[in-house]
Amino acid sequence: MSDLISLLAETWAYLLANSARFFELLREHLTLVFVSEALAIIVAVPLGIAATRNDRVNSIVSGFGNVAQTVPTLAVIALAFPILGLGFLPSVVGLFAYSLLPILTNTIAGIESVSDSTVDAARGMGMTDWEILRKVRLPLALPVIFAGIRTSVVLNVGSAYLAFFIGGGGLGVWVIGGIKLFSTTQLLAGAIPGALLAITLDGLLGLAQRRLGTETASDRTAAAA
Amino acid sequence: MIQFDNVHKQYSDGTQAVNGLSFEVEEGTTTVLVGPSGCGKTTTMQLVNRLEEPTEGTVYYDGTDIQELPATELRRQIGYVIQDIGLFDHMTIAENVATVPELKGWDDDRTDERVDELLDLMGLPPEEYRESYPGELSGGQQQRVGVARALAAGPDVMLMDEPFGALDPITRENLQDEFLDIQEEIETTIIFVTHDINEALKMGDKIAMMNDGELVQYDTPAAMLEAPATKFVEDFIGPDRTLKQLRVLQVSEIMRTEVPDEHRDVVDAFDPADTVMADGGELIPVTPTDSAQVALSRCIQAGVRALPVVEDATVIGVVTEEDIRGYHADEIEATSE
Structure with a gap:
């Protein structure tokens, strides 16, 4: 126990001593996460919508999705390397590819979970397909889509550690470096902030999601029951 | 208003849902499409708003x-x-009702006014329900909102697909009664789908009975009960056809304004102050708009052969058990001629 406390104290000291480097790595890490995540949202949500509107797109997307899920993160990043080389861009591409899936599956699930009767009523009242999507399907699917984004962000924070292997920077520099140098303090100085970052982002997105949730009646009824 | 001309509908899986349908729904009336499950009644209704397209006919x-x-x-x-019902769970009641006015681009004031008017009409005070969400309402209240939403833009035609089918019997009965009142005010042409013959008889000015995608009989409720066109119609109406006939027959159609001497006692015994017989019996008078079935039921209940017919606390005539029975006897004569 005292070993652990002294280890944490050493880690803290290491962080203070190297704070400039820490903030640089943290900034790199956050940039990787946010850029790749933003791209993933921009691509996955419309792709998910397209999949619900066209059976062929759906089978391609879910086929691709199921395969992609079995590929390890490191492999995705490693695959980006021979094509795009080293550095920030291939790292973002790798993380982007890995973040797509949870958003994509949740977008499809969210839109398909809107009940047929609701859609029938909307169509029967004279909404066009576009109006049904914009006014009915998307708002009702939003909490589910948002849950997908939340999962994706947390995965992304963890995966971004691997960017180090192809020169993407980030907190992985200290973690992998720490392992190689047998420096537990350096390893922890990279690992603990990452864990805290994941927990914090998850918590913030969770709050935002609840806020969305209270605007839908399904949550209201659940709360009332 | 709505006319079907030799309409056929075959689904892509080969099911023939509607087969050579020709009839006309008259303006301002309620036409009930009734029949067993799979008879094509919902498909027929959806042909009107193009949720389904006919494969043949117009x-x-x-x-x-x-x-x-x-x-x-x-x-x-x-x-x-x-x-x-299919309310939009993410929208307030007011937003739900405003759906079609909004699609039509009404200005906000006009829409708000219309929403309040309709919520009032449906017995949902706007100040209480405007900002509620569908999930906070009971099933009956939700369907009231559903009806309000359908009425919002003042439609010429209403399509109602088993609108009260998922509600408990008491709520259903209440909503049917309320809707009958509303219908008198709005003068909209209504096509109403149900598999419940009682609901059909109650709601319909005209009944279109369907079986296997074909129109079996298209008639007023009274005419259909009087003369079922086929064995199928007769079976669908059920073995208590005569009693159902009494339900669609109003007291005003069979009452006597001249009180015969032998029934003077029930009229004399009627006390408008407490609407029971002076001797304390359980005699409850009827109104001209009550059904003959109600009148007969009350005769049996009170053990009398006649009932006073009362309007605005005044006796305007009597209805006798004999006349109720006699009406049916006349029918038999009329049909056998």
Whole structure:
């Protein structure tokens, strides 16, 4: 126990001593996460919508999705390397590819979970397909889509550690470096902030999601029951 | 108003849902499509707002082939109420009701006014329910909102697909009664789908009975009960056809304004102050709009052969058990002639 406390104290000291480097790595890490995540949202949500509107797109997307899920993160990043080389861009591409899936599956699930009767009523009242999507399907699917984004962000924070292997920077520099140098303090100085970052982002997105949730009646009824 | 001309509908899986349907729904009336599950009644209704397209034949709306009308425009002229209600759970009650006015681009003041008017009409005080969400309402209240939403833009035609089918019997009965009152005010042409013959008899000015995608009989409730066209119609109406006939027969049609001497006692015994017989018996008078079935039931209940007919606390005549029975006897004579 005292070993652990002294280890944490050493880690803290290491962080203070190297704070400039820490903030640089943290900034790199956050940039990787946010850029790749933003791209993933921009691509996955419309792709998910397209999949619900066209059976062929759906089978391609879910086929691709199921395969992609079995590929390890490191492999995705490693695959980006021979094509795009080293550095920030291939790292973002790798993380982007890995973040797509949870958003994509949740977008499809969210839109398909809107009940047929609701859609029938909307169509029967004279909404066009576009109006049904914009006014009915998307708002009702939003909490589910948002849950997908939340999962994706947390995965992304963890995966971004691997960017180090192809020169993407980030907190992985200290973690992998720490392992190689047998420096537990350096390893922890990279690992603990990452864990805290994941927990914090998850918590913030969770709050935002609840806020969305209270605007839908399904949550209201659940709360009332 | 709505005319079906030799309409066929075959689904892509080969099911023949509607087979050579020809009839006309008259303006301002309620036409009930009734029949067993799978008889094509819902498909027939959906042919009107182009949720289904006929594979053969033509449906006319106000004399125009509906294929020539843009589907979304057509649907915005037609109110639509379904059994599963289908309210938008993420919108408030007011937003739900405002759906079609908003699609039609009404200005906000006009829409707000209309929403309040309809919520009042449906017995949901706007100040209490405007900002509620569908999930906070009971099933009966939700369907009231469903009906209000369908009425919002003042449609010429309303399509109602088993609108009260998912409600408990008491709520259903209440909503049917309320809707009958509302219907008198709005003068909309209504096509109402149900599999419940009692609901059909109660709601319909005309009943179109369907079986296997074909129209078996199209008649007023009274005419259908009097003379079922086929064995199927007779079976669908059920073994208590005569009693059902009494239900669609109003007291005003069989009452006597001249009180015969032998029934003077029930009239004399009627005390408008407490609406029971002076001797304390359980005699409850009827009103002219009560059904003959109610009158007969009360005769049996009170053990009398006649009942006073009362309007505005005044006796305006009597209805006798003999006349109720006699009405049916006349019918038998009329049909055998």
